[in-house]
Amino acid sequence: MTRNLRQYFGFFTTSFKSLLRTPTAWVIGFIFPIIFILLFGFISNNTIIKVNVGLLKDDSSVYTTLKDSLQGAKIFNIVEAQNYDELEKKLQNADLDGIVRIENDSQITLVSNANKPENVSAIKESLDKINNELTFSKYKISQRVYSINSSQINSRQSRYIDFVMPGIIGYALMSAAIFGVAYSFLTLRKENVLKRLFAAPTNTTAFILGQSTSRLLFILIQNIALVLTSILLFNFNARNGLAGFSQMFVVIIIGLLVFLSFGYVIAGIAKSDDTVAPIANLIVIPQLILGGTFFPVSSLPEWLAFIAKLMPVYSFNEAVRKITVDGFNLIDYPVFSNVIYLIMWGVVGYFAASKVFKIR
Amino acid sequence: MFMVSYEKGKLSQNTLVIRKKTTALPPVLIKKIPSKRPKEERPVIQVKNLVKKYDDTFAVNKISFEVKKGEIFGILGPNGAGKTTTLEIIETILSKTEGKVLVDGLDIDIYQNQIKSLIGIQLQTAGFYPNLTLVEQLELFADIYNVNIKPLAVLKTVNLVDKAKSRVDQLSGGQKQRFSIATTLVADPTIIFLDEPTTGLDPQARRNLWEMILDLKKKGKTIVLTTHYMDEAEQLCDRVAIMDAGKILEINTAENFIKELLARGFKKEQSTLGASLEDVFLDLTGKNWRD
Numbered sequence: 001m002t003r004n005l006r007q008y009f010g011f012f013t014t015s016f017k018s019l020l021r022t023p024t025a026w027v028i029g030f031i032f033p034i035i036f037i038l039l040f041g042f043i044s045n046n047t048i049i050k051v052n053v054g055l056l057k058d059d060s061s062v063y064t065t066l067k068d069s070l071q072g073a074k075i076f077n078i079v080e081a082q083n084y085d086e087l088e089k090k091l092q093n094a095d096l097d098g099i100v101r102i103e104n105d106s107q108i109t110l111v112s113n114a115n116k117p118e119n120v121s122a123i124k125e126s127l128d129k130i131n132n133e134l135t136f137s138k139y140k141i142s143q144r145v146y147s148i149n150s151s152q153i154n155s156r157q158s159r160y161i162d163f164v165m166p167g168i169i170g171y172a173l174m175s176a177a178i179f180g181v182a183y184s185f186l187t188l189r190k191e192n193v194l195k196r197l198f199a200a201p202t203n204t205t206a207f208i209l210g211q212s213t214s215r216l217l218f219i220l221i222q223n224i225a226l227v228l229t230s231i232l233l234f235n236f237n238a239r240n241g242l243a244g245f246s247q248m249f250v251v252i253i254i255g256l257l258v259f260l261s262f263g264y265v266i267a268g269i270a271k272s273d274d275t276v277a278p279i280a281n282l283i284v285i286p287q288l289i290l291g292g293t294f295f296p297v298s299s300l301p302e303w304l305a306f307i308a309k310l311m312p313v314y315s316f317n318e319a320v321r322k323i324t325v326d327g328f329n330l331i332d333y334p335v336f337s338n339v340i341y342l343i344m345w346g347v348v349g350y351f352a353a354s355k356v357f358k359i360r
Numbered sequence: 361m362f363m364v365s366y367e368k369g370k371l372s373q374n375t376l377v378i379r380k381k382t383t384a385l386p387p388v389l390i391k392k393i394p395s396k397r398p399k400e401e402r403p404v405i406q407v408k409n410l411v412k413k414y415d416d417t418f419a420v421n422k423i424s425f426e427v428k429k430g431e432i433f434g435i436l437g438p439n440g441a442g443k444t445t446t447l448e449i450i451e452t453i454l455s456k457t458e459g460k461v462l463v464d465g466l467d468i469d470i471y472q473n474q475i476k477s478l479i480g481i482q483l484q485t486a487g488f489y490p491n492l493t494l495v496e497q498l499e500l501f502a503d504i505y506n507v508n509i510k511p512l513a514v515l516k517t518v519n520l521v522d523k524a525k526s527r528v529d530q531l532s533g534g535q536k537q538r539f540s541i542a543t544t545l546v547a548d549p550t551i552i553f554l555d556e557p558t559t560g561l562d563p564q565a566r567r568n569l570w571e572m573i574l575d576l577k578k579k580g581k582t583i584v585l586t587t588h589y590m591d592e593a594e595q596l597c598d599r600v601a602i603m604d605a606g607k608i609l610e611i612n613t614a615e616n617f618i619k620e621l622l623a624r625g626f627k628k629e630q631s632t633l634g635a636s637l638e639d640v641f642l643d644l645t646g647k648n649w650r651d
Contacts, residue, residue, distance in 0.1 A: 003506045010503025014489055014496065021491040191487035196543075199453050199483060200504045201476040 004203045011210025019218045024183075029176035029222040033168050034229060040164045040294070041234040050077040050299055051119040054087035056101035063102060069130045070100075075122060077298045093334040094326040095298075098123045115239075115327060161234045166248070166320035167293035169223055170313050173252060174259045175284050176219045181263025182276050184211075190273075194359060204359055216256050223252055239327035247323050247330050251339060255316045258342055261349030268356030287313040312345040402465060404429045404551055404582045405450060410459035412445050412606075419445045421606035422459070432573070432583045434597030436590070442606040443586035444484055447555055450584070451481050463551065477505060480544030482537075484555040488528045494539060495524050498546060505547035518542040518572065534565035541572065552576060554585040558592060563642055570595055 019025050053076045055067060070076045079096060081087050090096045091111065097119035098112035108127060112120040188194050197207065227245070230236035238244030262283060270276040290297070290304065291313035297305050308314055319338035322328040328335045403426035412420040420442045427433040435443045448454040450461055452472040461468045463475045488497050498511040515521050518538040523531060531539060537557060544552055554573070558566040573596055577583060587593055593600050594614045601611045610617070 006503050006506055010500050014492060014500045017496065018489060018491040187490065188487070191490075192483070192485045193487040193489055195453070196483060196486040196488065197504070199451060199476070199481045199486075200501060200547075201473045202504050 004206045007203050007206035008210050011207050012214045015211050016214040016218060019180075019214060025176070025180060025218070026222075028179055029172055029219055030225065032175075033172035033222075033226050036168050036171070037161075037165070037226065037230050037234070040168070041161050041230065043160075050296065051075055051098075051122050052077050052079065052096045052298060053123055054079045054081065054090060054096045054099040056084050056087060056099065057082045058102050060102060062108075066100065066102070066108070066130060070126060073126050076126070077296070079298070094322065094328070095334075100127065161230065161236050162325055163296075163321070164294060165227070165230050165236050166324055167291075167317050169226060169248075169252065169320065170255065170291070170316045171288050171293050172226060173219055173223060173256050174287065174313055174316075176222065177215070177256055177259035178263045178266065178280050178284055179276075180215055180219070181212075181260055182266040182270060182280055183273075184215075185264075185267035186270060186273060186276055198359065207359075212260055216253070216260065219256055220249075220253065223249075238324035240323075240329075243329075244324050244327070247335075248320050250330060251316065251319045251323070251335075251342075254339060254342060254346075255312075258312060258316075258346035258349055261346055261353050264353035264357045265349060268353060268358060287311045290314075292317040312342055315339070315341040315345070402429075403427055404464055405433075405584065406460075406462040407446075407450065408460045410446065410449065410461060411457045412442070412449060412454070413457040418606045420449070420456075423603075423606075423608045425601055425608060425611055427582060427584055428599075429582055430577070430580055431598040432577055432585065432596050434593045434600040435584070435586045435603055436588065436593050436600050437586075437603035438588060440605075441603040443603055444555055446603075447553055447584065447586060451479065451553055452476060453481075477547060478550055480547065480549035480552040482540045482544050482552070482554045482557060484559075486540055486543075488539075488543075490529075491527065493525045493527060494520060494542075497528065497539075498543065501543050501546040507547050509546055514542050514545055517545060519568075534561050534569075537561060537565070537569065538572070541569075545576075549581070551582045551584070554583065556586055556588070558587070558589065563638055564645065564647055566592070567642070567647060 053070060055063075055070070055078055057063070057080050067078065067080075070078055079087070079090065084099075084101065087096065087099045088111075091099055091113060094113060094115070096113070097116045098110050100123070101109050101111075103109050110120075110123060110127060112123065114120075198204075227236070227248075238248060240247075266276060266279050266283070270279055287293075290300065290308040291311045292308065293313070297308045297314060300308055315338040319335050319342065322332070322334040322338070323330070326334070330336065330339070405425075405427035407426070408424050410420055410423050411418065423442075423446065425433075435446060437443050445454060449456045450463060450468065452468050452475050456468075463471075464478055466475050466478075468475060489500060492500070494515060495511040498509065498514055502509045502511075512521055512524060515524055518541055520535060520538055520542065523535060523539075528536065528539065541554070541557065544554075557573070558569050561569065570592070573583060573585070585596070597614060599611060599613050600617065602609045602617075612620070
């Protein structure tokens with residue numbers, strides 16, 4: 001036991017030192033994400049995040065006018081539904097900023113998220129404008145503020161950097177974990193390092209655990225550095241402050257464990273350098289583009305959004321944003337459900353890795 | 361304006377079952393396999409009818425030999441003769457198809473980890489962990505073998521102290537080979553395997569490596585080496601097995617091999633000179649390490 005423990009610490013420190021001295025590990029896990037943060041941080045102040053509006057379907061002509069006008073404003077992402085409860089659930093999970101419904105043929109009601117006053121006022125402004133244009137003067141607009149049982153109401157404007165930071169963290173840890181594991185194992189195998197190590201009485205478990213935990217720590221440190229940079233440069237903020245940040249890092253560790261398993265699967269499948277890159281990119285790039293890294297999944301066409309929502313990085317991004325942007329806690333359904341989904345991906349990943357990954 | 365609150369959604373409890381993977385461990389070593397012969401006389405390595413088959417080709421075809429304690433045993437043969445395959449099977453790196461192999465009385469089928477702790481292995485194609493200094497590499501091997509070493513003292517035995525802070529990829533061919541041997545010495549093994557230790561080295565490096573190998577023999581180590589250089593086998597080996605196409609043709613001392621050949625009436629065209637070009641080369645360039 002002590003022998004295996006000593007081997008574990010030996011491999012942990014060896015692999016950690018080696019990672020610190022590997023330039024590509026820094027480029028993938030730190031330099032690229034920093035470039036993204038700088039890019040998006042400097043352009044973010046003028047960028048409008050779409051406001052999510054739920055519309056309760058109705059066959060009146062007023063509804064059509066209403067929908068057309070909202071769509072015309074271009075800042076709204078419109079979600080239509082027949083059923084009010086469905087919309088209300090989305091509002092509760094902060095997937096919507098407000099619900100607009102026509103009541104009794106005489107009234108337009110706005111039910112809104114109290115945590116997003118800036119988004120709500122955008123909806124309200126548009127409704128006022130529509131009301132002026134409507135020939136049916138009998139319609140009146142009433143507003144109801146829907147208070148979400150999460151954090152205290154924070155009137156701070158939510159900015160693009162606050163939206164994009166969780167996405168960039170997701171991208172950074174996903175690519176660092178997947179590319180890092182896949183390439184390093186392939187190199188160790190190809191350069192006969194594994195052959196030499198396992199010619200000695202090396203314990204396989206101690207070796208793999210030492211490798212994995214050192215990489216986990218290394219990427220975690222990179223992520224902390226990324227978050228600190230974005231706080232210092234762009235005043236990136238999480239709702240609930242330190243509590244929000246620490247819960248974010250719990251999700252980060254879970255996400256890392258999940259994506260490490262994907263790396264082992266690729267290291268098991270790919271037999272050469274030439275096959276690592278295509279396979280890893282096949283997993284990373286679609287998630288980077290569609291998984292809600294740089295823009296919300298809700299702005300995708302419905303069928304594409306459906307695919308995007310199956311991706312593990314989407315659940316990761318959602319879970320983190322529900323914490324940092326919307327102020328939910330880990331135990332709240334909107335966070336918890338995404339974390340569970342992410343863990344399910346991890347179970348699949350480690351099962352597949354146990355089938356295809358071989359040390360030699 | 362009025363407020364509506366909502367109940368937190370309840371999530372059904374998911375249960376994740378993680379199955380513990382059980383790996384078959386070799387039985388704990390209680391006592392060594394009894395041998396009829398007393399320990400001192402028992403061969404350190406016993407190979408009997410060893411076969412290694414890849415698809416239809418025999419890499420090693422029913423070979424048998426024994427290595428005595430404290431000798432340097434050479435396996436001599438052209439490329440593709442099966443030397444490395446034989447060595448790697450004894451080292452428990454490769455699996456065998458048939459036959460029986462005992463290392464210090466331990467069966468390689470059962471006591472792989474015990475054997476690995478007893479032997480030092482220098483592989484023909486070994487790689488080392490990237491981005492580490494030589495000292496850090498040796499510390500890792502000390503952790504693997506669970507022994508305490510002074511890395512600099514180990515490097516001193518292979519004359520690499522001044523490279524202690526270098527990385528393996530900064531070493532020359534000869535230095536790499538010496539470092540590779542240094543890693544085999546970490547656990548102070550009783551048996552050392554050297555797979556073509558001098559291939560690709562310059563004459564100075566070869567001769568100095570030979571001295572190192574003879575020093576190890578003086579320290580009581582048993583050494584098994586492969587080579588395709590005849591002079592190397594003649595200089596170093598107490599006994600030589602000549603191998604070709606997966607078979608051992610004959611085993612004898614170098615001296616007896618030559619005597620037998622001469623006895624069969626063989627005559628070589630005699631060199632009228634008392635020295636070779638290599639002697640001239642070494643005379644001009646000196647015998648010191650060049651790297």
